[in-house]
Amino acid sequence: MDEFDYVRRKLIERILHLTEKQPVVRPLPGLTVGRRESPTEPSTYILPPSICIAVQGAKRVLIGEEYYVYDVExxxxxxxxxxVVAQVIEASKEKPYIGMTWEIDMEILMEIVVEQKLNTRPITSSRGTSLGKVTHQLLDAFRRMLELLDEPEHISALLPVIKKEIIYRLLVSEQGPRLIQIALSGKNDVITALNYLKEHFNESVNMKRLAEMVGMSVSTFYQNFKILTGMTPLQYQKKLRLCEARKLLMAGSDVTTAAYQVGYESLSQFSREYKRFFGVSPSQDAKKLKEEPYTRILY
Structure with missing residues (x-):
């Protein structure tokens, strides 16, 4: 057994143990681990700046109109x-899907970019999502991160060290420029507009105003936004609204309140678009979320 397979086996054992009682857990801040014993139906949620790893099995993610499949490699x-619309595509009872999603620690990321004097020219003409090669060094860092659960008294001292190692290894990989893009999100014109849409998702989109905000023509802004996200500003806002509405339903809100709170003026339009996006009506989804509490952790 080589180093890669050894570390992967250790991670599988650890995550199987962590998920004995429920399929998805958050054992450490920013880290979600889960298992699925069969392929899943597509599920929709907001994926933050993060790295997603399949320790066993495979998962397919749709962003805009583009599919990404991540697996052991x-x-x-x-x-x-x-x-995103995500779906586990490779899993069985004998060999379940085992996955991890770790949200990038922004403070540590910026600290390393400054310390190492890395090239800080933001990317403006490529997708903000990509696939990278899994190495045994990267997996081993996550293994050591999870093993801190056996020594909770050392987590506060050692967790930042392991986080720093993971981010550094990613920065010196082919994916480094995208991590720098995360660090410099305030200096990337398109991400500035994207952040504005996140904060004002319940307001009408004014394309001209957004373009002026970032100093671009409407056509240039539209093109650059679609290159980065794989969708138009209006499509992005609509999906944000629907995901936010689902959060409100999770928290116990009724369908009408959720619809109007996220910016819809027509309840029938909201229900129609919600069903098209999530595959189920808002009222049916709300009922399902109450019956299956673990789905409150989207994964």
């Missing part, structure tokens, strides 16, 4: 908050 790196 390839991780998914995402550099901005984006609505």
């Amino acid at each position: 390839n991780f998914l790196l995402n550099s901005f908050d984006v609505p």
Whole structure:
């Protein structure tokens, strides 16, 4: 057994133990681990800037109109908050899907970029999501991160060290430029507009105003936004609204209140678009979320 397979086996054992009582858990801040014993139906949620790893099995993620499949050999790196449609495509009872999603620690990321004097020219003409190669060094860092659960008294001292190692290894990989894109999100014109849409998702989109905000023509802004996200500003906002509405339903809100709170003026339009996006009506989804509490952790 080589180093890669040894570390992967250790991670599988650890995550199987952590998920004995429920399929998805958050054992440490920013880290979600889970198992699925069969392929899943597509599920929709907001994926933050993060790295997603399949320790066993495979998962497919739709962002805009583009599919990404990550598995034992390839991780998914995402550099901005984006609505995704995700589906476990390789899993069985004998060999369940085992996965991890770790949200990038922004403070540590910026610290390393400054310390190492890395090239800080932001990317403006490439996707904010990509696939990268999983290495045994990267997996081993996550193994050591999870083993800190056996020594809780050392977590506060050692967790930042392991986080720093993971981010550094990613920065010196082919995915480094996308991590720098995350660090410099305030200096990337398109991400500035994207952040504005996140904060004002319940307001009408004014394309001209957004373009002026970032100093671009409407056509240039539209093109650059679609290159980064794989969707138009209006599509991005609509998906944000629907994901936010689902959060409100999770928290116990009724369908009408959720619809109007996220910016819809027509309840029938909201229900129609919600069902198209999530595959189920808002009222049916709310009922399901109450019956299956673990789905409150989207994964």
